[in-house]
Amino acid sequence: MAAGQLNVGLIGLGTVGAQVADRMLSWGPQLSRRAGVELCLKRVLVRDLAKRRAVDVPTEILTTDPDVLLSDPEIEVLVEVAGGDEPMRTYLERAIQAGKHVITANKVVMAKHGPELLDQAAERNVDLYFEAAVGGGIPLISTFRTDLQANRIERVSAVINGTTNYVLGRMATAGLPLAEAVAEAQVAGYAEADPTDDVGGFDATYKLAILASIAYEIKVRPDEIYREGIEGVEPIDFRYARELGYAIKLIAHSGRHPGRVEARVHPAMVPLDHPLARVEGAENAVFVEGDLVGQVLLVGQGAGGRPTASAVVGDLIDLARSIRRGVQSRPSFSFDDRVGVVPIGEVVTRAYYRLKVNDEPGVIAAIGQVFAEERVSISSFIQKDAWSHDQTVELVVTTHPALDASLQRARERMATLKPVRAVSSFLRVF
Ligand SMILES: NC(=O)c1ccc[n+]([C@@H]2O[C@H](COP(=O)([O-])OP(=O)(O)OC[C@H]3O[C@@H](n4cnc5c(N)ncnc54)[C@H](OP(=O)(O)O)[C@@H]3O)[C@@H](O)[C@H]2O)c1
Secondary structure (H helix, E strand, O other): OOOOEEEEEEEOOOHHHHHHHHHHHHOHHHHHHHHOOEEEEEEEEOOOOOOOOOOOOOHHHEEOOHHHHHOOOOOOEEEEOOOOOOOHHHHHHHHHHOOOEEEEOOHHHHHHHHHHHHHHHHHOOOOEEOHHHOOOOOOOHHHHHHHOOOOOEEEEEEEOOHHHHHHHHHHHHHOOOHHHHHHHHHHOOOOOOOOHHHHOOHHHHHHHHHHHHHHHOEOOOHHHOEEOOOOOOOHHHHHHHHHHOEEEEEEEEEEEEOOEEEEEEEEEEEEOOOHHHHOOOOEEEEEEEEOOOEEEEEEEEOOOHHHHHHHHHHHHHHHHHHHHHOOOOOOOOOOEOOOEEOOHHHOEEEEEEEEEEEOOOOHHHHHHHHHHHOOOOEEEEEEEEEEHHHOEEEEEEEEOOEEHHHHHHHHHHHHOOOOEEEEEEEEEEO
């Protein structure tokens, strides 16, 4: 290896990888000046050598053989922007064991195996950077890792999935049903052909697992996080929400409890004056509360090749600088195994219900009795338009804070009442 040169192996040359390669190849002198060493893109691993690329990469550095990168002692840094659990987890582990530093944008691997990989990296005295795994170009991990490290983090709440935010925005402003709004997002390039990961809240759950693990220094697994997607939200809910002073957002929320943390992803009614209610389109925002700093809001482009490459290459420069100095410049993470996640039933929250009921005497008393028996106090009770053709009316109920288990039981019990045709919507109020 030439003195003053840092050799980089890149896995993936797709949406993000092409932008990473492009910045490294076309902005070399500027990056080198900032990094203090020359950053050399030595090898790029892809699946298909014949594919047309969005960037001109010398064909001789492309390979389909992972060993070419993982077994090359001259490659000191492995940048993974391919995605998915396996084989990427294995590749990252092999790189760490071989003494290579790793930078990844892979939220699935970091959400499922991040704490173990970070422990392994610490043992091998190499660094593992993953700024791009959450929030694309928004500096989140580095903010927790450096700027907020003097704080005890109390709460982290986020609009962290741009696709669902775009979809909910179109449902709110154009009154589109979910399927139409998703189709529009696909045409606009904001949603995948299979939107399940986004619409079902899985993507937000991975990101919250990473954020909560970092914020509270505990191991939060995606399968410990309560998850609900936006499938149940209907256009009329946006009208009622607005009348009541709320927007509807897919919220990823975590908070500290004595000895535990809560972590949940679900659609929620967010007060219109809350900063998360104002996050528009495919933007992301993360709202952090620390005991020393107070409230901090981080907003920006949570996805896209260029914003994500900004985070990846930023990590690379930071890493190169610390390698040159011979120090790990950032504090490493330690995770407390004894802290668990609060089951959703034990979380205290508020709820909004939309019910379709028969237009007859006694209905409201029956519903009120269910809430009373579940020890849930009602905040507002509004009768909406009557549907003359089937003699039903729509009722909208919001509650004061109560145990989530009681709110869900009330929902189930109301659905079995004779005059209740349907509990058409149940949303938590943030
Ligand atoms: N796109 C975004 O906006 C965004 C934002 C934040 C984070 N991320 C994360 O960044 C990563 C990459 O996303 P992307 O959108 O750039 O994906 P992408 O466009 O699908 O590109 C994936 C790249 O990885 C290569 N690849 C996949 N599996 C491979 C394997 N087993 N061996 C070798 N190469 C393999 C593909 O090779 P071929 O081209 O030869 O098929 C392709 O070049 C993911 O972890 C994603 O979650 C993406």
